[in-house]
Amino acid sequence: MLTVKARSAAALADAVVVPMESGSTSVGQEADHSNRDAWQTIIDRDLIEWGRDPCQLTDDGVEPPTREIIKRAIDLATMCRDLNVAPPGCVHRDPNGGIAFKRQAGDETGIIYFWDDGTVEWQKFHGTRLVERQPL
Secondary structure (H helix, E strand, C coil), X not given: CCCCCHHHHHHHHHHHCCCCCCCCCCCCHHHHHHHHHHHHHHHHHHHHHHHHCHHHHCECCEECCCHHHHHHHHHHHHHHHHHCCCCXXXXXXXXXXXXXXXXXXXXXXXXXXXXXXXXXXXXXXXXXXXXXXXXX
């Protein structure tokens, strides 16, 4: 199971997934259900399906994520769902067998990478410039 320290959980809630665009809200019952539902969709539609048959993701020269990487992504997605963190804008697989959760707002992008070697890392970009990086 993925162990996320308190400071990492705070980073997830505050900065990992880039702040919501102005006019959006993550407070209140409506946003509560919306965030939870979006995370649950990611868990069910993407991650669990990928875990059932990782080979369905195999392309020429592209490694599918291992079941362990998929499990780590599910564990973190479940934690984010339960903390009511705004969901990523997209979830995609890395060509080397990893998974990325990505959220963008304006010129800022937050990405959680589940690398093929089992490490998990958060990165924050301003445009194309990496401004912050933190292992989770």
